[in-house]
Amino acid sequence: MNEAPGFLFYILAFLLLLGPLVFLHELGHYLAGRWFGIKAEVFSIGFGREIGGFTDKRGTRGEVGWLPLGGYVKFAGDMNPAGQPSPEWLSLPAAERAQTFQAKPLWQRAIVVAAGPLTNFIVAILILAAFFVAYGRPDTPAIVAAVQDGSPAASAGILPGDRILTVGGRSVENFNDVAKYVVMRPGEDIDLQIDRAGQISEVTATAGVRTMRDRFGNEERVGLLGVQSGPQVARPVSLLEAPWAGIQQTGAILRMQIDGLGQIITGRRSVEELGGPLRIAKVSGERFAMGATEFVFLIALISINLGFINLLPVPVLDGGHLLFYAVEAVRRKPVEPQVIEWAFRGGVMAILALMLLVTFNDLGAFGVWRNLAGLIG
Structure with a gap:
């Protein structure tokens, strides 16, 4: 609707x-x-x-x-x-x-x-x-709790209990880091380094593609691996820690924006995803309605x-x-x-x-x- x-x-x-x-x-x-x-x-x-x-x-x-x-x-x-x-x-x-x-x-x-x-x-x-x-700050360990049957992760040989160390060559601190990287790369090959009972190995998974539709009718293609994390954990952040956490998160978001621009330039994402003032107005109205x-x-x-x-x-x-x-x-x-x-x-x-x-x-x-x-x- x-x-x-x-x-x-x-x-x-x-x-x-x-x-x-x-x-x-x-x-x-x-x-x-x-x-x-x-x-x-x-x-x-x-x-x-x-x-x-x-x-x-x-x-x-x-x-x-x-x-x-x-x-x-x-x-x-x-x-x-x-x-x-x-x-x-x-x-x-x-x-x-x-x-x-x-x-x-x-x-x-x-x-x-x-x-x-x-x-x-x-x-x-x-x-x-x-x-x-x-x-608080998302701090769910990057440990695979479950793998969906027939998913890209299952095809790549990822198993429950595997800890994801890197994704696309980037170090991983928590499960949220994995999700943010994968969601930006629908249909792309993704290299992962995993730790399985102390044994380090490299695997490559081709991210699946899912079209997500929100309550406003907007559609977005996102990547998925088909893995689930354990219970979500949020670590409390003190006032002294907060500025550095804000800087780190700003850097992570900036990197995602640069990644997105690079994907458009290289043709991996459609140029139709570039938006201007009208789309900003649309998104701002929708987010305002959400709270x-x-x-x-x-x-x-x-x-x-x-x-x-x-x-x-x-x-x-x-x-x-x-x-x-x-x-x-x-x-x-x-x-x-x-x-x-x-x-x-x-x-x-x-x-x-x-x-x-x-x-x-x-x-x-x-x-x-x-x-x-x-x-x-």
């Missing part, structure tokens, strides 16, 4: 999800800039025409744009994508020029740029740490995703700026303005093409193309 929330519910949940994350991302840039004495001219949540705002005593204009799909901080002196001195910048009085972004050392500019994605990761770490304190815990966990996932995407070495993203700063550090001189200008044009075109693709996918997720085909047919 499809229990999809209404359209307005999607919009509300999307704004509650993305608005705070964009604000915190830009706040990271802003606070790092203030730390180094850079004046911020604009702090914007959303793009396009301003629908509301105010100017603080420092002269920073805080505004809300009509298109709530991002945001930005505009620092004084940040007048062109190349970040090179311009006639306008050179004409500023010395005192004002000293407070501009361009006037700061390379390492300070790099920290300011990196502060946004870093803030996204910190938000996720804090949320996940709080979950560990509240619910506060599910929704807050989604906030952590999206925050990690935003941090990761912004660090990709694509011009116009934070990672693109950091790439040029790295080249500048090696060459000991800035990259030529014309090179950066063309790179940024290419980056804009790539982002626009990606947005068209994910929007096409998102409309498909909402059933638009299927309904159109039905009308035409």
Whole structure:
């Protein structure tokens, strides 16, 4: 049965999800800039025409744009994508020029740029740490309690009592590590190292494929081995342990996201799985309907995703700026303005093409193309 929330519910949940994350991302840039004495001219949540705002005593204009799909901080002196001195910048009085972004050392500019994605990761770490304190950390031993007849695990010779040491070459701490790896790889060969009564051996299992359908009608292909664990165990986590546990879990989720992107690039997963703002709105509405815990966990996932995407070495993203700063550090001189200008044009075109693709996918997720085909047919 499809229990999809209404359209307005999607919009509300999307704004509650993305608005705070964009604000915190830009706040990271802003606070790092203030730390180094850079004046911020604009702090914007959303793009396009301003629908509301105010100017603080420092002269920073805080505004809300009509298109709530991002945001930005505009620092004084940040007048062109190349970040090179311009006639306008050179004409500023010395005192004002000293407070501009361009006037700061390379390492300070790099920290300011990196502060946004870093803030996204910190938000996720804090949320996940709080979950560990509240619910404990999964710690079920990676010992096979039962093997389903005719399953990939049975075909590979895995037996009850086997302890799984590694999966896909990655060390395993608990049964949850095995499940997370396998579920991402439907139909793929998976190498496992097992300990059977002290004897270490290597086996390869071809993960089965199962299509899971949730209460909202969403379908997902997942991998399975056909093994069961013993009773689920959750280890209590203290306040002192929680930050490190949050960091570890953030790293594990980030690795899963990188794995997923790699599978799409190599063709092992369909490009249709790439989603954009519309699909985020859909998922956020569904998670919101499932309760506060599910929704807050989604906030952590999206925050990690935003941090990761912004660090990709694509011009116009934070990672693109950091790439040029790295080249500048090696060459000991800035990259030529014309090179950066063309790179940024290419980056804009790539982002626009990606947005068209994910929007096409998102409309498909909402059933638009299927309904159109039905009308035409």
